[in-house]
Amino acid sequence: MKIACLLYPNFTSADLINPITVWQFVPGVQFEFIAAEKGPVATDTGLSFNATHSFADASPTPDVVFVPGGAKPTFDALGDPALLDTIARLSQNAGWVTSVCTGSLLLGAAGLLNGYRAACHWYPREWLRKFGATPSDARVVVDRNRATGGGVTSGMDFALHMVGMWGGEASGRLIELMIEYAPEPPFGTGRPELADAATLSTARQFMAAEFSETVVDRAAQRLTASPRAATA
Amino acid sequence: MKIACLLYPNFTSADLINPITVWQFVPGVQFEFIAAEKGPVATDTGLSFNATHSFADASPTPDVVFVPGGAKPTFDALGDPALLDTIARLSQNAGWVTSVCTGSLLLGAAGLLNGYRAACHWYPREWLRKFGATPSDARVVVDRNRATGGGVTSGMDFALHMVGMWGGEASGRLIELMIEYAPEPPFGTGRPELADAATLSTARQFMAAEFSETVVDRAAQRLTASPRAATA
Numbered sequence: 153m154k155i156a157c158l159l160y161p162n163f164t165s166a167d168l169i170n171p172i173t174v175w176q177f178v179p180g181v182q183f184e185f186i187a188a189e190k191g192p193v194a195t196d197t198g199l200s201f202n203a204t205h206s207f208a209d210a211s212p213t214p215d216v217v218f219v220p221g222g223a224k225p226t227f228d229a230l231g232d233p234a235l236l237d238t239i240a241r242l243s244q245n246a247g248w249v250t251s252v253c254t255g256s257l258l259l260g261a262a263g264l265l266n267g268y269r270a271a272c273h274w275y276p277r278e279w280l281r282k283f284g285a286t287p288s289d290a291r292v293v294v295d296r297n298r299a300t301g302g303g304v305t306s307g308m309d310f311a312l313h314m315v316g317m318w319g320g321e322a323s324g325r326l327i328e329l330m331i332e333y334a335p336e337p338p339f340g341t342g343r344p345e346l347a348d349a350a351t352l353s354t355a356r357q358f359m360a361a362e363f364s365e366t367v368v369d370r371a372a373q374r375l376t377a378s379p380r381a382a383t384a
Numbered sequence: 385m386k387i388a389c390l391l392y393p394n395f396t397s398a399d400l401i402n403p404i405t406v407w408q409f410v411p412g413v414q415f416e417f418i419a420a421e422k423g424p425v426a427t428d429t430g431l432s433f434n435a436t437h438s439f440a441d442a443s444p445t446p447d448v449v450f451v452p453g454g455a456k457p458t459f460d461a462l463g464d465p466a467l468l469d470t471i472a473r474l475s476q477n478a479g480w481v482t483s484v485c486t487g488s489l490l491l492g493a494a495g496l497l498n499g500y501r502a503a504c505h506w507y508p509r510e511w512l513r514k515f516g517a518t519p520s521d522a523r524v525v526v527d528r529n530r531a532t533g534g535g536v537t538s539g540m541d542f543a544l545h546m547v548g549m550w551g552g553e554a555s556g557r558l559i560e561l562m563i564e565y566a567p568e569p570p571f572g573t574g575r576p577e578l579a580d581a582a583t584l585s586t587a588r589q590f591m592a593a594e595f596s597e598t599v600v601d602r603a604a605q606r607l608t609a610s611p612r613a614a615t616a
Contacts, residue, residue, distance in 0.1 A: 332535025
């Protein structure tokens, strides 16, 4: 099973690392870490990762395409035609087209979610409609061969869910035990409806400074103008 | 706040990424990613990360020392005197000495857990006693300035707990919401006492092939023979 993981500048590293931590236990799995150029790619925390493949030399027919999200960096990436074209191209023959967090906005901008239900980070979730998708507040959404996770930490639930679909529940149960996934969130504020008003208001301010509806509108206009290429 | 993150060949990337995903929101935080040499370090999934500092040029007085774990790679690292000496040296004046998963075995081998309670991955947890530590099955254990998390995915709970201690609960509530940490483990087998017998037996076989009590015994003998340097 070949999994194409797309990397772009300053993406949210946890969106990628949690899924591949789970998927590394899938028998025969092979990851390709794909960026504009092979070599170092900055991530959100300042730690840089090394892409193993450029857009040009990625295997053209992966079994799974996976796109991580980010805060402002993902909105910058919505204006990157080479990234969106690569996502669209690799997804053409892929068995699964997947994302975590705002990665679903990139799938949408690549023309891959029109008519599909999808998950996303809670803040920009409704903007998926601009790409013809139906947003869901579920932590993991599977609609035909599109599988999407919610905000950042949903990547663990998302990846385990996929393992259950790919290899059966016994695999999922085993991996959950090996990575000791019995979470105990200390504050219990991990969804807008669980958070107190002050926490929610501060989070919204932070997100408003990072996430841009205008950028999504522009990406949607380009997609409408040029639906096959997915970018202007 | 300067956080020294220790990297070594093939360590478990999620052990590092989840905590720094949380900690990047701490005002004024600075990470140093420290390995034997600056530059690429392989991780468990095949993705490589770039260390920003070598052991020699790491800042000598970090506020926090953080050590991630791993499966067999951590047991290999237990025989690496340069790594253990660096952990011991940087911890000497650190405000907090911390780890996730089997990282606590490395803290133990560096002489830093004698007389302390500590968490660890469930499989090798009891082996902490060889370093004078008292193992705990809690997901996060804080004993004076030692803070340790359980297996792999505990890193999220551990890091949020620390943020609550460092910056107050409001910070913790905010970060939990921003990273949408409302986990939904799909299988409910994340601890030995929650798993069915077949899952537990398969996991134990996997762990027995990766984790070596003999290696821990040898590290403990070296520590006893040379308690100050922490290594032979």
